[in-house]
Amino acid sequence: MLFGKEAMSAAESQLNRRPRRLRSSKQMREFVAETQLRPADLILPMFVADGIDAPNPIVSMPGVVQHTLDSLVEAVREAISVGIRCVDLFGVPLDSDKDAEGSAAWDKDGILNVALRTLRREFGDEILIMADTCLDEFTDHGHCGVLSTDRFGKVIVDNDATLPLYARMAVAQAEAGAHIISPSGMMDGQVAYIRQALDQAGFSDVAIMAYSAKYASAFFGPFRDAVGSSLQGDRRAYQQDPANIRESLLEVDLDIDEGADFVMVKPAMPYLDVLREVSERSLVPVAAYQVSGEYAMLKAAAAQGWLDERQVMMESLMAIKRAGANQILTYFAVDAARVLRGEV
16 A cells, blocks of 8 residues: 555556546547537538539549539539538639629529529428629629729729629529528628628528638639639738738627628638637637638648548548537538548
8 A cells, every 4th residue: 555655656647647548449539529520510612613514623622623513413412411411502604704793693594593593403401502602703803892993093892882792692592592691702791781682582591601701811722723713913902811810800790790690710720710719709600611722732742642631631620620610611521521420
């Protein structure tokens, strides 16, 4: 029997072993895991393109394609089969359909609205269909709003002139069958304008997931390949400065006050500190977008044999969930869901 200092030393040794005991087996690790990730937490972003007759691979995003309507339906069916409960749809129009206002965005025969109708008709409420609500894919200049000039003759994105177009686009998407509208253009007042338009058009049941903390990030590069962006220049005047966090928190508060049902942080991994702050103050669910550049880096490193793709995929998603995300938009969604279900 031990007494005095020897007894204390033995007790301390036992305490020091406690974390090790809780890591001793897979079953024990899963039993005490503080963060849980489920397939239903994942949102799959998808691209549907006009004028193609077969899925078009996106070179900078290995494994991701621009879909035809037929391949989109099959890909959504696959997502449902592995437990995904929401997809986020982006439209890629023909260049000839782009104009200064992005009018193809609310054209009922525009590719995005046709795709929304197709999915809603095929799947009903079996999966949530979210629509990206932004003009950048549809404008010939690639900006998220209409352009004008300020009093000094400088070309600017006209925030106030853009809001009615967002409202028109959101109502068209709701009419086409979207369950969730997702304004990503970072125009001031966009959530309030869209909420009012949806309610007045009889779509008070359609939710809004606001891109509230969206940074002017270089990690978006491959996405612009995916949507065939016409952008020249940058979006720093209306997306957030990577140096700042307080302005993101202000944007989140404003969007919630305006009626957002979800708020989002984008990108995810470089902004986990922002995600944590947002998750601690938000009274609505918080999403994070693991963007194209994050995905592309992991895929490229794995292709070189420098990283284990499955492990870094799951580790990165767990980090985003641990930081406070309720939902995660990720191009890994289907592969990650398979892992979580034990299928691979």
